[in-house]
Amino acid sequence: MNIEEFREYCISKKGVTESFPFGEDTLVFKVMGKMFALVGLENHPATANLKCNPERAIELREAYEGLIVPGYHMSKVHWNTVALEQNVPHNLLLELIDHSYDLVVDSLTKKLKTALKNL
Template structure:
């Protein structure tokens, strides 16, 4: 999966915005204002950071040694960095969905209701 495919999949999800809050090279995806994915546009090979359940994060790092690593410049407990070109697109989409769902599940009742009422 390349960075454009990653971006396209992220922005199709309900309530997602994209922005550059850190610098002009780091694209951040948020759902209802909460970050669930980010990618450094200049990094070679392409990679992205995704939020992950801590136990699942450890399992993925073991299973995909060197391809999924602790989140670069992020909480190592809650974030993974994925090397996009070395993983199947369907698997990456599953990880994006997992990250998105983790963030949505952690939203306040008010924000969850706002998200439910949004149209795509």
């Protein structure tokens, strides 16, 4: 998956915005104002930071050693850095984006969840 495919999939999700709050090299995706994905535009090969359930994060890091690692500049418990253009299966990448999005949506306030539902 290249960065453009990653971007297209992220912005296709309900309530998602994209911005550059950390500078022009890091594209950030938010759902209802909360980050769920970051991608470094200057990283070669391309990588993305995605939120992940802590137990699953450990399992993924063991199964995809070197391709899924603790989140770069993020909480190492709740975030993974994932190689986009290497040997991580495409369907797994989509699943990990969905998982990150869902974790953030689940943590939204009732008011924000209602606003998202009504979009």
